[in-house]
Amino acid sequence: xxxxxxxxxxxxxxxxxxxxxxxxxxxxxxxxxxxxxxxxxxxxxxxxxxxxxxxxxxxxxxxxxxxxxxxxxxxxx
Numbered sequence: 086x087x088x089x090x091x092x093x094x095x096x097x098x099x100x101x102x103x104x105x106x107x108x109x110x111x112x113x114x115x116x117x118x119x120x121x122x123x124x125x126x127x128x129x130x131x132x133x134x135x136x137x138x139x140x141x142x143x144x145x146x147x148x149x150x151x152x153x154x155x156x157x158x159x160x161x162x
Contacts, residue, residue, distance in 0.1 A: 091132045094146075099154055100126040110160040128154060 102108070105120040113119040117135050131139060 093129075093132065095129060096131075097128040097154065098125060099128055099156060100124075110158060112161055115161050 100108070101124075103123045105122065105124060108124055108126065109119050125139075125141075133139075
């Protein structure tokens with residue numbers, strides 16, 4: 086099977102950074118490892134395998150009431 090195009094809604098960008106040390110937990114992420122480059126932290130799941138390229142675009146729908154997100158770090162080690 087090849088690549089499939091999927092459009093998903095209700096994704097919120099929580100953080101964009103060029104410093105991976107801000108996000109890496111002790112021991113790395115389960116089933117992924119350590120983040121080594123620039124990163125984008127999204128709220129919600131993303132279809133496809135780990136380390137797959139994502140294409141983002143601006144929302145077509147107008148946003149509703151925006152609430153302040155709460156970030157929680159889960160460490161396995």
